[in-house]
Amino acid sequence: MESITTTFSRSEVRRVGNRFAPALIEALETLTRLAAFTLITLGTAWTRFGQNSRVIRPRIVDEIHRSGVRLLPIVGFLGAALGVVFVGQTIALMQQVGASGFTGTLIVTVFIRELAPLTAGLVVLARVGTATVIELGTARALGEVEALEALGIDPIHYLVLPRVVGFTISVICLTVYLMLLTLGCGYLFAFARGLKATPGEFFGEVAGALSWLDFPLLAMKTGGFGAIIGLVICYHGLARSLTLEEVGQATTRTVAQCVVACLLLDAVFILLYLIA
Amino acid sequence: MSDIPSIEMQDVRVVHSRNPGVTLIDEVGWVVRPGEFWVVAGLQGSGKSVLLETAAGLTPQGGGSVRIFGEEVQGGQRDPEEVSEVRRRLGLVFDGNGRLFPSLNVFENIALPWCYHRNASLADAAEALGPLLEYLHLDRLLDQRPGRLGRAWARRVALGRALATGPELLLLDNPLSGLDMAHVRWWRTFLSDASRGHAALGGRPLTLVAASEELRPLLVAGRQFALAHGGRWRLLGSTEDVLSAREDDGVRELLGDND
Structure with missing residues (x-):
């Protein structure tokens, strides 16, 4: 009986190992290549900072416009919806259970620190990120990247840096915009439902729940989301030679990996908050 | 030489x-x-x-x-x-439609290497590349997107791009x-x-x-x-x-x- 159990266990282990080992190895390889790509991008940013600025700066502005300014309406809509659904409901619920004093803490802990940066990052990923992978992957498949190299133009400098910088700035700005709109709409909704606090009291309570550490950590976290999304997108679009048929698969992989990477970064910041 | x-x-x-x-x-x-x-x-x-x-x-x-x-x-x-x-x-003109950049118009395609290597604006490039554009007979097409060009003209734009840096x-x-x-x-x-x-x-x-x-x-x-x-x-x-x-x-x- 013991022997049968042992045999079963070994074969089970082998079966599970055979199934998951290749996926694990592939994940590690992707991680290694992504790290190398990140280092190359950082190296280019360091050595070529400010170079060819008359070409690169307008590209950064274009990226901010594409991944930030053009997303203001959709983020505004989300902000209004979150304000009603989350902030307004929270205020009402806390009043009902007699815990109004904790409203600010709850909003800061759940919304400002977690939901707002993630929402802004995911909107950028969904609306601009996927299109960018297709754009870069198609450019790679059609040989446009080689055409850039033939002209002596570094593709990392011309294609990757503006996108990473643009996405980083956009996610930071969109997060702030989302926070302000959500809090404003949430207050208006709660006020319409009979909240007695003035806007000054409400925003004062939220601001009072923030610590000085929130500002640098939130800036790093939202900037980190933008940079990660930009890097993963550019890696999948450019790092290896794609055929046109592979561009769709690369897009799906990019979305999954961006979400996982952002959640992992989020977990790191949760740890930092706990330690602090 | x-x-x-x-x-x-x-x-x-x-x-x-x-x-x-x-x-x-x-x-x-x-x-x-x-x-x-x-x-x-x-x-x-x-x-x-x-x-x-x-x-x-x-x-x-x-x-x-x-x-x-x-x-x-x-x-x-x-x-x-x-x-x-x-x-x-060196300049390289690729086969077919010349691998032009679809997000840039004809002039931006040609001016890109010139502007990049000289850290110059498109206005500077328009002045400097005027004789080349005239030679290539591309003056009328400068605002067009590459996707709207036929193969012959796309290849000529690719030639202009390759010649822009004076190879x-x-x-x-x-x-x-x-x-x-x-x-x-x-x-x-x-x-x-x-x-x-x-x-x-x-x-x-x-x-x-x-x-x-x-x-x-x-x-x-x-x-x-x-x-x-x-x-x-x-x-x-x-x-x-x-x-x-x-x-x-x-x-x-x-x-x-x-x-």
């Missing part, structure tokens, strides 16, 4: 860019000196395009050494700045394929101007390498000929040498004499 060869290939194995295990042309020994005009002939799939990309340092060779203006640009830890410097001295060496991949007679005539005039030197092209003679699926359209313009046939590389010599080798299977096919 410098004595350093524009391109120097020794025992080079030209391999497929996506699959380096596949050899397209073996044992390429080739020296292109400044001012020469080479025609590299070969049938479709013979590896001419990859040979040009290898000569430009874009596709790594499977073996042997490739030097561009005396510098190796593949292998080892090359400084990207040095590689960029070497590439600025010493120009590599042309199938410049005459699929063009109507008016465009073929224009290209022949251009090749003649470029090899002799023309004010709109910087004044000095350019070193030219044109890959072609047919020998006949370039027989008069070209001065040296080479053949990529059946995975092998052969230097044919001058126009007279090509014509005297017309009994050779590869040459006959590329001259269209089989018909």
Whole structure:
């Protein structure tokens, strides 16, 4: 009986190992290549900072416009919806259970620190990120990247840096915009439902729940989301030679990996908050 | 004019860019000196395009050494700045529609390398590149997107982009394929101007390498000929040498004499 159990266990282990080992190895390889790509991008940013600025700066502005300014309406809509659904409901619920004093803490802990940066990052990923992978992957498949190299133009400098910088700035700005709109709409909704606090009291309570550490950590976290999304997108679009048929698969992989990477970064910041 | 060869290939194995295990042309020994005009002939799939990309340092060779203006640009830890410097001295016009950048209009496509390397604005480029644009007859198309252009005009835009930085060496991949007679005539005039030197092209003679699926359209313009046939590389010599080798299977096919 013991022997049968042992045999079963070994074969089970082998079966599970055979199934998951290749996926694990592939994940590690992707991680290694992504790290190398990140280092190359950082190296280019360091050595070529400010170079060819008359070409690169307008590209950064274009990226901010594409991944930030053009997303203001959709983020505004989300902000209004979150304000009603989350902030307004929270205020009402806390009043009902007699815990109004904790409203600010709850909003800061759940919304400002977690939901707002993630929402802004995911909107950028969904609306601009996927299109960018297709754009870069198609450019790679059609040989446009080689055409850039033939002209002596570094593709990392011309294609990757503006996108990473643009996405980083956009996610930071969109997060702030989302926070302000959500809090404003949430207050208006709660006020319409009979909240007695003035806007000054409400925003004062939220601001009072923030610590000085929130500002640098939130800036790093939202900037980190933008940079990660930009890097993963550019890696999948450019790092290896794609055929046109592979561009769709690369897009799906990019979305999954961006979400996982952002959640992992989020977990790191949760740890930092706990330690602090 | 410098004595350093524009391109120097020794025992080079030209391999497929996506699959380096596949050899397209073996044992390429080739020296292109400044001012020469080479025609590299070969049938479709013979590896001419990859040979040009290898000569430009874009596709790594499977073996042997490739030097561009005396510098190796593949292998080892090359400084990207040095590689960029070497590439600025050569222009490459790709086959088909020239691999233009679809998000930029015609003028931005042509001006991009000029603006990038000089850290200049598009307004500066418009002034500096005016004579070149006029020479290329592209004045009316500057606001168009590449997707709206026909093959002939797209290729001319790609030529403008390659010439914008004032290269010493120009590599042309199938410049005459699929063009109507008016465009073929224009290209022949251009090749003649470029090899002799023309004010709109910087004044000095350019070193030219044109890959072609047919020998006949370039027989008069070209001065040296080479053949990529059946995975092998052969230097044919001058126009007279090509014509005297017309009994050779590869040459006959590329001259269209089989018909």
